Amino acid sequence: MPYLSPQSLLNTSWTIHRLSPLHHRKEFQTLVDNPDALKTYSKRLRNLLTGDVLRGVQVGLSGSDASSDALSKAGALKECLWGLIPTWSHWNEEQSVLEDPDQEQLLVSAGDCLGILVTLEYEHVTYKAVLLAGPDGYHETREGSTYLPVLLTRLPNPLRNTFVSFLSANFDAFCSVIRLPSDFLCAALEAYIMAFTPADGSDQSSNNTTRELLEEVLGGMQLTLAFSPPIAPALKALDVHLPKESLAAFVIDGSTIRQTDMPHRPSMPFLESLSSYFNKHLAMKLDLNDSPGRCGTGSQHVRLSKIACSAFVLSGEGRTKIIADAGRVTPVDNSVLTETEDPEERKNRLILKANESILRALIHRVIGRDMSEIQEKDT
Template identity: 45%
Template sequence: MDQTDLHQLFNTTWTIHRLSPLHHGKDCETLLNNQVALKTYATRLRDHLTGDVLAGIQLDTGTDTNALSKTGALKDCLWQPISPSREATASHALSGILVTLEYENIVYKAALLTNSSNELKGSTALPLLLTRFPTVLRQTFLAFLSANFDTYVSPLRLPSNFLCAGLETYIGSLQRAKTVDAIRELQLTLSFSSSIAPDLRSLNVNVSRAALADMLDAKTSDGSQSLEQKLRSPLISNLTSYLDEHLAMKLDLDGSDQVKQHVRLSKVVCASFVLGGEGRVKLVVADKDDDETKSALEAGEKLLGLVARRAAIGDQSTT
């Protein structure tokens, strides 16, 4: 079977959604690694798209919001199984389906992912949906999934404590591989509720490479270490202390005291990844075969595994 790997998910900015289980019992008993089933749904999606007018889609280029691009005719629609990497641990190993739409002038992709083997007879749980589509095409694709699999699709928001956990997990993975320099500088976006800062919606905090190295020191800023701190990177604790000392901002970024905060972490940006609370993710790896690239792939898969687990349990926490 023509499979693909997780490399296809890197170096692309994805919009993330949550999917309820996909029901396909009326067509096939299994979906993952079922070549006949995947080809059937690829053909259905192609027929569905060619019946709609999707030329002249407005692209989110980030530079010219008025720019229009002609996609041209749809040349191919391909559904491929995604195989987990050999390096991934069982709790973070990702598998799923990669959907590729090849138009004459552009290629769009989507991925349906899971980090568990939760496939029952007639239904498959692929809770995390990644899409790189313009809005019109995304809406059409989501409608197709709902109609063909009786699945419910909802935006996946990532709260402040999850962004902190994701950052700690990614950095911890690089630290173990001794490649943490790949992070370079770190930019954190803090968002404020209108009740306390009606004229200030967000604030970017830039952490230099040197400052990041200091914050990753083995001890917290007050010199103490609890058992919990010994088991994880002290980055968030030291960052919180830094903001308190230099900006007079007492924050609870990781939600450790379970008190609803008016200031939250809403975006994490570095050279290796972007994670946005509004539902965006990007993982970056170089096109090289070296230790740093391998560790970035492993760290990225762990981070996506956390997002997939978040999608599986639903958006139940508040920030």
């Protein structure tokens, strides 16, 4: 069974989908820990895409729409591969052993699986999709079905439609594009930032360390605000650019508010600080943190619709990109995140912890768990 690095998730713009359980009982009892199943579906998808005969019917990609032009320029399909992605910690522990094909089947159990990566390698371009279990190896396996709740795709529209139809035909699965509301974007942003901020208070020294780390990792940030038509009929969106120095300052200020005025900690200290600034200096009431654990209410007229920085992108339209140097990422182990650790190693671990918070947030969003659980898990 091919095992693929979780680094495959990085530096790629993904469209996010909600995916129902995959039912495979008629053919296989298990999926993620079954090499024969992955090979079978890989071969079946390849036959579909190359126009070979499938169940006695000639099939393949065709069409005259403009979006199919991307596939015509891609060239012939060279390889269709379905492989397991181990969780970050498992991959790092075993990556030297994974090079030995005789030991592969002993390495990744269902609980160590981050997801299934589908790679479509054409002559001139490579497309891919991920059936995501989550950074904790979350998935539900019942008799004859597997629940991998999030589907990430980097596919042109004709190919995406064909792949979704393939999942429906072979697994009786339903797939839909998921939208990310303002409260999700707010909570995901705070969870990412909290990976770099101390949870037990801050002195001047740790504040300086946090500031330098945030400036290096996040750089500047662009927040896109959307408005309800009755409030601003001629203004659809407003981009707020935060230089890296200002971004770090708002984070530190939010931590200060938590320690002095709000000892029980505001649910979203960064957005609390930012909203306070807008209200005081620009007379603009954002209310991005107007209730505990939530970012918006039914009457809210200003919403966060997109986050873009040097580390990640999240869009309310259901797109994401996690940006990282794949070669420097190492697994997370909170027990070793100490002040005495090598600064570069500590930074790398914190980056991965923050990246995992985004994947975890997507899983929680799809399976309907409260967003406050994400923040509690990452503190």
